[in-house]
Amino acid sequence: MSTTFEAATSRRISIEPVTRLEGHGRIEIFLNDEGKVDRAVFQVPELRGFEKFVQGRPAEDMPQITSRICGVCPTAHHMASTKALDDLYRVTPPPAARKIRELIYHTFFVEDHALHFYFLGGPDFVMGPSALPGERNVIGVIGKVGIDTAQRVIAVRRTLRDLMAAVAGKAIHPVFGVPGGVAKPLTREQAVDFRRAAGEAVDFARFTLDLFDKVVLANQAYLDLIHSDMYAHRTYYMGMVNEQNRVSFYDGTLRVVSPSGAQWARFETRAYRDYIVEHAEPWSFMKFCHLKSIGWRGLVEGEDSGVYSVGPLARLNAAEGMATPLAHELYLRFFGVLRGKPVHYTLANHWARLIEMLYAAERMRQLAEEDEITDPHVRELPQSPGDEGIGVVEAPRGTLFHHYAADDRGRITKANLLVATQNNAARMALSVEKAARALIDGSTVQEGVLNMIEMALRAYDPCLGCATHSLPGSMPLMVRLCSRAGSVVASLRRDSDGRIVRE
Amino acid sequence: MKPKVAFYWCASCGGCEECILDLAEDLLPVLDAVEIVFWPVALDFKEHDIQPVDICFLNGAVRTSEQKRMAELLRANAKVLVAFGACAQLGGIPGLANLSTARDILETAEEATGSDGDHGLPLPELFDTVLPIDRVVDVDYYVPGCPPTPKIIGQALTALLKTEVPSRHSVLAPEQALCEECPRRATRPETLALDRFRRVADTIIDENMCILAQGIPCLGPATRAGCEGRCIAGNMPCTGCFGPAPRVRDFGAKALSAMASILAPTGDDEITDALRDLPDPAGTFYRYSLPASFLTRKATP
16 A cells, blocks of 8 residues: 555546536546556545535524435434434433434335335346346346336335325425424324334335345355455444444444454444544545544554444444344344354345344334324423534444534534445445456456446445436446546446446 | 436435435336436436437536536427426525535535545536526426425426426416415414514424414415425424525515514514524525525625
């Protein structure tokens, strides 16, 4: 890693995936004079200026303003923000309010994980790496799993999102989170609807896991792919856990395990800055989160490197089980089949995501069955705003931090938002680099490099990529090889219809 | 031959794509009726990939040179260009960035990243001012909302596919203010005389009463109908995402005057006191529409 950026610029490859953030999320691959990969970077120029333009806004508006960071996972931002307000105003929501928040949050997890599996990231995997690019999309998945399944996916998502909207105002950009509670109580009728929907969600999650069994786990070629060294990294893992070290999405303690699986740290979310720091590289806008006391050793894996990961696989690795019975059974099976813990195979994220989907559905059912959830007391009024608030949740894609400071009139003076994709930045860069090293030699780029690098990335469901995999078509990508002078030597482009074009 | 339809996005969050997925079963007849040639977005499709389309739905605001160029290209290739969603129509929440400058934003980002952002991997060129689509190209129709509702989207599609299309430049949503379709309309007093405004942060909102009458700035009087009061059904005030009501040019000015007209106090000190819990008028009244307002942005020195 001693090669400087300048020395590495004799050849440079850019892969530009589309992104919902302005500017492109992109992969940059730098080759040395021998044409070998010197450095590969995955960049997220996430800059819409939220941290800046929220300054001056009333603190209680933050859950609605910050949800606009992402229209695919608005509920995660809304919830982290609402929790940051609880902390800012030093107020504890009544039990029913907390349960309503959790109920909506787990409902969101079910539908979001389903979206990823069937529409976004899963298609690569369900269809397999050898499938034609044109088949690696939701249409291909429907062809493989059948139209009945597709209709079921649509129906289940609709039921869940309609219920979310009934309680939260809107499914996209919800409005129910307020400091000290929620905007309104849950009616008995709604609780009944949630109970019914939770039952359907549990069945649907089990059905999806069966499907995964049949399509992926029963197929040796896919298992080999999961186990391939190209997609494995021995890093640390972080996730939120409850008192019994079971996976927890809404609230809990952060736990970090080492590459060998030992507990490395267990800390209150408020103390996150004592454990996580960011490292700047001169060639990137994005800082790389890493574990503070271990430090930054570059983009390398192992016990001595502070690189860690978040998200479904990381959560399963960082915990000691799932808090619900069906999901816990599968948790044990997961580590049995993949032989050992932690599991370092990035592609195992897809399976981990489905186990989490079952957990979320079971947790939904538990919550909907509690009498207390319909208690009308859902708000504790704050007396006055404090000067600082931190809210942390597990978003579907990993740990999400909202950290605010406010003035004496409750207006935001400073905001620090640390999203899952930033937590994963270093490991994602590692994944890209490893795939690039395995696939790129000299100035020719094999067409397969597009799919293979893309798969490495998409397993993380990076937030900027999660909406790129749309109904007709697959993720458009471009790989360019440029000469030192900047002229394009060769270019490969995959169109939105999946065709690969060499230019 | 089926009409060709394109979807594209500029500065936005993805919620406008997601709300199309939320059409759920109703999406299938749409897919039968039209041929979708790009959807939702393919940023790497270059100029030579763009083909003429009948309708282009463009969501998101414009704030980079690339988005501007794409808006111009799509305009040139679309018979009908629809600004889809609050960001495209008005600038949206990212338009709050017009309360600062691109330099402020870059500096805040640099402080956060410790990088000066200029080592061979540059950030896209940020305009100082976020713009709604119609400040860049001519727009034929608007679909409002953050995000638009399935019902509004369905009605818009139906209207656009008819032979007799709506009049150009119209907003494809009901011609009335939100208050007219508000589920709490019956509880709205004939006249209002508030002693002061209250904040959501420290007020419990009565679920069965007009929110404005409770002293919370609910922007229903200034906002176009069409959402059917979904935030109000969630027991929270309208924040104006459906944009200006019919015949309103500047949303924030209208919202401000609507709020001012229901305040009882008249003396300067009393008024200051009454507004104590309205700490951010610009951000509150122009939550979604600053780039489309007469002011457009905070003055630059």
